[in-house]
Amino acid sequence: MSARVITITSGKGGVGKTTGVANLGVGLALEGQRVIVLDADIGLRNLDVIMGLENRIVYDVVDVVEGNCRLQQALIRDKRLPELHLLAAAQTRDKTAVSPDQMASLCDDLRSECDFVLIDSPAGIERGFQNAIAGADEAIIMTTPEVAAVRDADRIVGLIEAAEKGPPTLVINRIKPDMVKRGDMLATEDVIEILAIDLLGIVPEDENTIVAANKGIPIALDGQSGAAQAFRNIAQRILGQEVPFMAIAAEPGLLGRMRRLVGR
């Protein structure tokens, strides 16, 4: 048994990578997959907070790499889903505490422990990002429908192609249906048009996501809202299931279309 190692990355910060990793981890675990979510954002760890596992951390990824503990000791089992585990980042160190080679061999060690390793990449294109993709088989690019986020995502796609990780897939997060309808936000097709990679999922902006994250309960656990369903859909697509995309105003409304036409 060898796990798929998938890095979730974006270039730009604040697009929802960490929330995405937590929810995709939950989504895959709900499908019965054994999942390890790995926080590669050393020095600025967040994934544990969003998953509500902060108070259970004894050992972290740096401890494992430096041999202060066994791998098994550092894997924190989720309190709700027995198939879901967290390997936390160190909070007291920085990105240089681990090298890309060490991350690659850590990922290889994790492969035999589960079905999926999901890596939460830090923002940026420097060492932290290099660490996050070193051991990955594939990458999911997360972006929001904003020009700056798409620009950074494009840069990351180029770097992932250069690292020979194969073509990444795309998740567009925090789509605001009203704004798309009015033609005030990049539509899904605009984003895909620039990035030219396959769409894995679209997630609507949803206040419940933030509320849930603050409580340490990933929304995909039992939420009925749009974002919860969207993350579970993405998890199913990762498993190769055909799930239709949600209708989050994928098409701009009539007024929005007219404005776009006139704008040109």
Place this chain on the structure above:
Amino acid sequence: MSQKVGTRTADGISIKGTKEGLVVAIGEGSWPDLVDRLDDDLRRKAAFFHGAHAMVRVGTRELGTEELRQVQELLSANQMQMSGLVTSAKKTAEAATALDIPVARQSDDSWPLEAKPHHGGEFEEALFLKRTVRSGQTVQHPGDVTILGDVNPGGQVVAGGDVVIWGKLRGTVHAGAVGDDSCLVCAMVLAPTQLRIGNHIARSPEGEPRDPGVPETARVQGGGIIVEPWSTNRP
């Protein structure tokens, strides 16, 4: 290319100083041997080459990103930089562009390459690339450049000659980069962030991205850059 200083060893590594700069040529032989030899040569002459930018020629040899990284690392270990790569192998050219190394193509039968005249200057052959030039990537080539794909915002193409984009141009292009105002830029959708031809600069009008719906050509006329539909300006 008149004055040449440097050495040629029997082992397929040649390091030459030319008017255009330092040229490292990697010829016949097994790759590990060549890497060792290059390491030796660079080390021995490190003081002499310190801080230099080297053009690396690899002829028809097929190299991947790993091997190219090896060469980059050897050069940087000796305080040198790879300014570009000359190759006739498609695989090598693709690996180099993946690493953001500027690539120049050369034809199979003329190694070492002699420059060919183009727009009155001395340039390499045209470069054909089949990929998207993404944000942060630069394609740099002394001759003409054709790209089958888009040039995205934040991407850059710098060419000594003409630039043809068979796709959407939304990044920055500089045609005739050595000061040749006679060069053209053509694109299926010409909506660059900034356009430079020779010594002229233009930018797209502010506001919504333009999409005229027809392929267009940009050229210099009357001291500025003008844009016309391709159909009215066929050479």
